[in-house]
Amino acid sequence: MVDFDWPWQYKFPPFFTIQPNIETFKKQLEAWCSLVLDYQRHIKQYTLDVTEAQNSELFYNKQLNRRLSLEAIYVVLDELKRRGNLEWKDKSKKSCTLIWRTPAEWGKIIYNWICSRAMNNTVCTLFELSDGEDSEGQEFHGLDKEILIRALKSLESEGKAEFMVFDGSEGVKFF
Amino acid sequence: MDRFSWCDGGLYPDESRVVEKSGVAVYDGQDKTAFTNGIAILTTHRLMWRDQKNRNCVISLPLSNISSLDEQPSGFTKSAKIIVHLTPAVPGRPPGPVTYSCHNFIRLSFRELGQREFLQYMKEEIQKKKWEAETAPIPSASNSGGSSNLLPRQRAGIMGIERSIQQRNKETNKNISQAFQDLRNLMEKAKEMVTLSKTIATKIKDKQGEITEDETVKFKSYLLSMGIPNPVTKETHGTGDKYYSELAKELSSVLAKQIQETGGMMTLTDVYCRVNRARGMELLSPEDLLHACQLMEMLRLPLRLRTFDSGVSVLQTQSQNEEEIVTQTSQLVQDKGPMTAEQLAQRLGLPVVLARERLLLTEKLGGLCRDETIEGLKFYPNLFLTQA
Numbered sequence: 190m191v192d193f194d195w196p197w198q199y200k201f202p203p204f205f206t207i208q209p210n211i212e213t214f215k216k217q218l219e220a221w222c223s224l225v226l227d228y229q230r231h232i233k234q235y236t237l238d239v240t241e242a243q244n245s246e247l248f249y250n251k252q253l254n255r256r257l258s259l260e261a262i263y264v265v266l267d268e269l270k271r272r273g274n275l276e277w278k279d280k281s282k283k284s285c286t287l288i289w290r291t292p293a294e295w296g297k298i299i300y301n302w303i304c305s306r307a308m309n310n311t312v313c314t315l316f317e318l319s320d321g322e323d324s325e326g327q328e329f330h331g332l333d334k335e336i337l338i339r340a341l342k343s344l345e346s347e348g349k350a351e352f353m354v355f356d357g358s359e360g361v362k363f364f
Numbered sequence: 365m366d367r368f369s370w371c372d373g374g375l376y377p378d379e380s381r382v383v384e385k386s387g388v389a390v391y392d393g394q395d396k397t398a399f400t401n402g403i404a405i406l407t408t409h410r411l412m413w414r415d416q417k418n419r420n421c422v423i424s425l426p427l428s429n430i431s432s433l434d435e436q437p438s439g440f441t442k443s444a445k446i447i448v449h450l451t452p453a454v455p456g457r458p459p460g461p462v463t464y465s466c467h468n469f470i471r472l473s474f475r476e477l478g479q480r481e482f483l484q485y486m487k488e489e490i491q492k493k494k495w496e497a498e499t500a501p502i503p504s505a506s507n508s509g510g511s512s513n514l515l516p517r518q519r520a521g522i523m524g525i526e527r528s529i530q531q532r533n534k535e536t537n538k539n540i541s542q543a544f545q546d547l548r549n550l551m552e553k554a555k556e557m558v559t560l561s562k563t564i565a566t567k568i569k570d571k572q573g574e575i576t577e578d579e580t581v582k583f584k585s586y587l588l589s590m591g592i593p594n595p596v597t598k599e600t601h602g603t604g605d606k607y608y609s610e611l612a613k614e615l616s617s618v619l620a621k622q623i624q625e626t627g628g629m630m631t632l633t634d635v636y637c638r639v640n641r642a643r644g645m646e647l648l649s650p651e652d653l654l655h656a657c658q659l660m661e662m663l664r665l666p667l668r669l670r671t672f673d674s675g676v677s678v679l680q681t682q683s684q685n686e687e688e689i690v691t692q693t694s695q696l697v698q699d700k701g702p703m704t705a706e707q708l709a710q711r712l713g714l715p716v717v718l719a720r721e722r723l724l725l726t727e728k729l730g731g732l733c734r735d736e737t738i739e740g741l742k743f744y745p746n747l748f749l750t751q752a
């Protein structure tokens with residue numbers, strides 16, 4: 190895996206202290222939000238466990254010996270939630286799903302791939318899409334099932350696909 | 365037995381307790397006395413005996429009255445005893461339990477043993493003669509005082525206590541009046557000093573032409589550091605607004621230069637100290653100072669009172685505006701790298717509170733950002749705003 194290209198803020202110690210100046214804070218928060226999303230995209234992770242994340246390199250810069258406090262992490266995550274890039278999995282806010290690409294965007298990518306392979310009017314299983322050999326190397330390879338379903342649902346609402354459930358297994362038909 | 369006197373059981377200032385033994389009876393020569401069951405206490409100065417039941421019944425015998433000691437071993441029905449041979453009674457001793465006794469020795473009967481140890485300690489203490497060492501350092505000057513210090517202690521009862529309190533009161537009174545006498549001298553001298561500085565001030569005015577400008581300036585600066593020649597007081601300028609406004613003028617004329625020199629800002633505490641030092645005798649109260657400072661803006665004086673968000677109050681020159689501070693501070697941090705309030709204080713020669721205020725102000729206006737760790741609060745150039 191290619192090393193993640195950390196933004197300059199990550200090497201800037203004040204980045205890890207919530208700034209009292211509101212203007213400064215806005216910039217800081219923005220930088221954190223994009224860092225979290227970029228990082229998650231880089232490691233291809235959709236879920237984030239807050240307790241684990243506390244000690245991950247995302248929030249803890251070992252070189253600087255600076256870490257973002259739990260309180261501050263929640264500030265960042267709440268902001269992401271406000272922007273629609275995050276959904277809490279539970280009420281206690283222990284873990285969350287990060288949506289660094291909206292389901293509609295995902296849907297588009299998948300649909301483009303299907304078109305390019307001329308697989309219209311065929312039925313695929315969800316497993317084929319996310320873990321199949323054919324989709325290897327594609328961005329949505331290894332996509333979280335939940336997000337995949339949402340992406341397909343959004344395609345369905347556009348009339349480009351039909352989501353099907355038979356015998357407990359799920360499939361999709363593209364038009 | 366007539367060498368014994370009553371006492372309150374307390375120790376003299378230099379005295380210390382050596383050993384105690386309970387179950388001791390005192391014999392006047394061969395005869396039994398009323399002091400049959402008590403605690404014998406040996407101190408560096410005295411031999412004391414305290415009744416086991418009635419703890420207020422204490423008698424004491426100065427060790428200086430003891431000429432020699434003997435031991436009498438225990439017999440079949442007799443307990444072991446120490447025979448204490450005494451020197452002749454000194455006339456004029458404090459009252460004791462027995463006014464006259466034909467015996468020249470007493471005996472201490474140890475019913476619970478331990479007489480050998482006690483005897484050993486007694487011999488040691490008598491040899492050391494601590495009581496002599498104690499009287500030696502007090503020279504003849506306080507011979508009367510020394511004895512009057514000791515005597516009331518030996519007096520038992522309420523009378524004794526009252527008398528010692530009286531004695532103490534008298535001494536305090538004397539000390540206080542002495543202290544004030546010194547102060548009066550000082551005040552007379554101070555008046556002279558003030559008149560002297562006044563005459564010098566008028567001389568300068570008169571001779572403006574004769575001495576060179578340089579000298580005048582020098583002289584004036586001396587005067588300034590010496591004090592304020594005609595301080596504004598409530599006597600000279602009345603009370604109320606007039607007083608405060610005059611005071612404000614005085615403050616601004618005295619402090620303007622000094623504040624300029626210390627970076628354009630001075631905490632109110634420093635102002636208070638400096639002004640009062642300069643005024644010498646006519647001290648200001650903190651309230652008066654604050655009132656006067658509050659009037660400065662109204663009077664359009666070159667100084668201003670300013671209170672930071674943290675509650676720190678400072679006097680600052682009018683020219684010291686916020687923008688200048690902010691640009692200065694952020695420039696400094698940019699050039700010299702991240703710094704704490706202490707580092708900035710050192711660099712600018714400011715008090716730490718003021719350095720901190722500067723940093724916080726600059727941060728408030730977006731010039732700096734903070735890095736808060738367990739090591740402290742450090743300020744960095746605000747790259748969030750300046751770097752894309």
